Amino acid sequence: MRQRTKDVHENGFSDHVLVCTNDRDSGYACCAEAHGQEVYEAVKSWLRERGIFWSRVHVAETSCLGLCSAEGTAIAIHPRNQWYSDVVPEEVPELLEGEFGADGAQLSIKRDDVSVSDHENMTEP
Ligand code: FES
Numbered sequence: 001m002r003q004r005t006k007d008v009h010e011n012g013f014s015d016h017v018l019v020c021t022n023d024r025d026s027g028y029a030c031c032a033e034a035h036g037q038e039v040y041e042a043v044k045s046w047l048r049e050r051g052i053f054w055s056r057v058h059v060a061e062t063s064c065l066g067l068c069s070a071e072g073t074a075i076a077i078h079p080r081n082q083w084y085s086d087v088v089p090e091e092v093p094e095l096l097e098g099e100f101g102a103d104g105a106q107l108s109i110k111r112d113d114v115s116v117s118d119h120e121n122m123t124e125p
Pocket residue numbers: 020021022023029030031032063064065066067068069073074
């Protein structure tokens with residue numbers, strides 16, 4: 001086992017977007033059947049277009065986030081502790097602009113309990 005927190009911080013990590021692509025073989029709704037993969041690709045594209053994909057913002061497919069819906073995909077963004085459900089690909093730009101700003105510059109901001117300046121200090125290695 002290797003402790004890699006310092007490496008991730010030194011690479012400039014700010015936020016982690018988790019996109020549910022969970023599939024299940026049952027009658028319950030799941031994100032795989034509600035645009036999960038398309039939403040995941042839309043998130044990556046939006047971040048790539050702003051040059052923040054993976055260097056600052058990590059993106060991962062995840063299993064069930066507990067917000068299952070037949071209408072769209074679930075997304076969680078941490079450490080800002082924001083949760084969405086029913087996301088369709090066309091809504092991804094609006095969602096990410098709301099979180100990160102149109103140019104993707106509003107990174108690493110926990111809206112409810114940490115100011116921008118406080119959190120900028122937290123991102124320094
Ligand atoms: S299957 Fe995606 S939130 Fe449950």
